[in-house]
Amino acid sequence: TLSFTHRFQPGSATGAAPLLLLHGTGGDENDLLPLGATLSPGAALLSPRGQVLEHGMPRFFRRLAEGVFDEDDVRRRALELGEFIGEARRHYGIAAPVAVGYSNGANIAAALLLLQPQALAGAVLFRAMVPLNQPPAVKLARTPVLILSGLTDPIVPAANAAKLCNQLIDAGADVTHTTLPTGHQLSQPDIALARDWIAGLP
Numbered sequence: 001t002l003s004f005t006h007r008f009q010p011g012s013a014t015g016a017a018p019l020l021l022l023h024g025t026g027g028d029e030n031d032l033l034p035l036g037a038t039l040s041p042g043a044a045l046l047s048p049r050g051q052v053l054e055h056g057m058p059r060f061f062r063r064l065a066e067g068v069f070d071e072d073d074v075r076r077r078a079l080e081l082g083e084f085i086g087e088a089r090r091h092y093g094i095a096a097p098v099a100v101g102y103s104n105g106a107n108i109a110a111a112l113l114l115l116q117p118q119a120l121a122g123a124v125l126f127r128a129m130v131p132l133n134q135p136p137a138v139k140l141a142r143t144p145v146l147i148l149s150g151l152t153d154p155i156v157p158a159a160n161a162a163k164l165c166n167q168l169i170d171a172g173a174d175v176t177h178t179t180l181p182t183g184h185q186l187s188q189p190d191i192a193l194a195r196d197w198i199a200g201l202p
């Protein structure tokens with residue numbers, strides 16, 4: 001058995017990158033399957049459940065307070081997620097996935113990009129923030145990353161999203177950052193932008 005509780009839906013369209021779906025705090029492996037099917041119809045979907053519990057709510061790493069992260073735990077959990085991706089790729093015979101993460105799921109995807117640059121083929125980060133203040137020097141081979149932020153997001157200050165953007169650009173990612181007139185919740189334009197961006201991946 002694989003190391004994370006997860007759901008897997010095999011792909012039907014040839015050529016579409018598998019999506020790695022990473023839920024927000026309090027979500028689980030079922031939540032983002034409909035979103036994944038909307039964003040990339042026919043793509044294989046791999047959806048793990050975060051292994052940390054905060055008052056019973058699954059997450060992908062520990063935090064000390066909202067927006068204040070236990071960075072040692074971020075590192076450890078990101079590497080565990082990287083191992084799971086490797087296991088799942090062998091088990092299901094899929095290519096390196098494009099992560100689609102929301103909130104806490106976007107933050108672990110950002111950490112994975114900054115710690116294991118070969119784990120992901122790309123990433124859509126909804127409402128992401130800086131997961132590691134001092135990431136190691138890694139080389140992302142122009143990995144495509146779409147960051148979608150909310151202008152009135154009370155959890156992610158604009159400067160924090162901009163810092164994440166710069167960290168990823170410094171590491172070599174090919175970053176597109178768009179800020180939408182919304183809060184922390186996903187909006188319809190998030191879905192449309194992410195779908196078009198995924199459709200345009202090489």
Ligand code: MLT
Nearest residue numbers: 025063066067103104107
């Ligand atoms: C986090 O803890 O990753 C962020 O505060 C986002 C959240 O999950 O609320």
